[in-house]
Amino acid sequence: MTSEQKKWLVMHVIAIIFALKMVSFGVNGDPQVPCYFIFGDSLVDNGNNNGIASLARANYLPYGIDFPSGPTGRFSNGRTVVDTVAELLGFDDYIPPYANVRGEAILGGVNYASAAAGIRDETGQQLGARISFGGQVNNYKNTVSQVVDILGDEDSAANYLRQCIYSVGLGSNDYLNNYFMPNYYQTSRQFTPEQYASVLIQQYSQLVRELYNYGARKLVLNGIGQIGCSPNALAQNSPDGTTCVAKINSANQIFNNQLRSLVDTFNRELTDAKFIYINNYGIFQSLISSPQSYGFTVTNAGCCGVGKNNGQITCLPGQTPCQDRDAHLFWDAFHPTEAANVIVGRRSYNAQSASDAYPMDINRLAQL
Template sequence: MASDEQKRWLLLHVIATILALNMILFYEVNADPQVPCYFIFGDSLVDNGNNNRIASLARANYPPYGVDFPDGPTGRFSNGKTVVDTVAELLGFDDYIPAYANVGGSEVLNGVNYASAAAGIRDETGQQLGARISFGGQVNNYKNTVSQVVDILGDEDSAANHLRQCIYSIGLGSNDYLNNYFMPNYYQTSSQYTPQEYASVLIEQYSGLIRDLYGYGARKLVLNGVGQIGCSPNALAQNSQDGTTCVQKINSANQIFNNMLRSLVDSLNRDLPDAKFIYINNYGIFQDIIDSPQSYGFTVTNAGCCGVGKNNGQITCLPGQTPCPNRDEHLFWDAFHPSEAGNVIVGRRSYSAESPSDAYPMDIRQLAQL
């Protein structure tokens, strides 16, 4: 049997271990984020409420959206978290980045989400769905935020020093194909441009707006490639002969755009040496999941949990519709948008690359450390 001295030593050791663990947890929970702020530009993949109060069909502020999100239906086009929610967690933020429509006061110092469902690089993109905030509109909203930051911090130099440390995530282009180029009944772009020409036009406008962000303080920028639109349940239902084979003409056009976007990263890094631009290969990440869904826990990759079908038009989840129970096994939540399970994988690999092709020339984790 242990002596009294041994028992006392063991008790002291246990107490010391518990105190040490508590200190570790305290510092992990209360540690500052890796960057002071996170600014987000994009479309419905990352919209978290900017479309809620505008006259748009592209809205998700009703059940069953948000069924697995703590705050319920917020405007996120997911059953739960989006990709940028996951990245915000990994960057160490203790809350998700608020929507521009809802943010106020000193909150802007932590970052703002400007994303708008149906938005594109081109101003007319998504107009058949009603109001939306194009990339140009989102950049203008950011300029308003910069003015607020200057007012809060007291002068332009202090604001510039704050903003240069922030992460900027830009992810547009999907709707310029989904709700423009491949919608010939509404738009003329497919008759005006070849896929190569159209990608060039998009990249030129995209580049100009990104340079505007640079002119207003952005120095750490993440350019997100377009995912495999041709593999979405909507594209499969509308254009796939067997309902499972991805639509190659759509994916090929997306790849042209992505290749140009990756090249743009090189150009911007060369032209703007005091800034750092990176490219996230969403197309390749989705390819990995589609090629080997079981290894990621997915059993269904060609159908969402609600609102999927040939007759569904532009409406995805119907209000009050009961979604499937096995949501974590579905790559897609609705006809267009990934499930939380899918978003978490993309967010995790964007933050910390699991394959050399996930991010170029570095991942978000490395960008944050610069």
């Protein structure tokens, strides 16, 4: 073989290797943002509750039955909303849980979410240990100190973190596992729904400002979905098992309206940051109002669980779930199926309706 032929062969092999790398990492190359930080509850928890003394855990089958690596702690048969958003942002892998991530892996982002967690510290305490919003913010502060160590100084860390997307999705449990659980909690006797929403928003605002003080500049504030339409709410409080529970949804809407107003306040006061609101309530309303157009045929029952419409509790270990999972809006008594999560994630990233995201969607936020 001549030297020219050898040279051509080497270049050809290099080209093939490069092409294979491009395929494995996706056509778009690097993700839209360098990192994605997630704060939330069981809707987006991906393993932080696995190692703590909590009844709110999902690290067993049938949870994860449709997820590539099986049960991880995700409260779904497969992907969550933030998994879908991570894909759309261009990340090669899903964002790891705080409980497991170590070293330079934190530079891609961390998921701090904890099942049963709320804005209020006492929320969900009847289920055992959980990491409240305040605890998650403290864990993020610990991550920031590690980012400073890795990048060398605070200025470098600040410049890096300001490019990242921050997703906050809490509040559901402050109603589900607090306000509407009068046998365990006093809040419904202490506050009207309007007062309670204001108390929640005040604490929420303080914690989000802490995230801002520790580098967050692109923040996604997620509204609460229609808790009153979950199989659990329908089984316990719906007169016919299909009509959503108005008093719960009404309270959720009060919170959401105040959260949307908070986005305006933050954008007015913190001008070097950008905040957006995701209208999960409205997105879910469209899924419930016209389920067939999204491929759903069952909207009032979980795919697995116990009791009426599988709506009393979550899936039992080893329980056999329904076969037509993509036809179900809900996976268990409280949580959506992967099919529903993917739709919500896509509409959060690229707003399908003008009301899905305010004042812009995640895709546009990432481009700022």
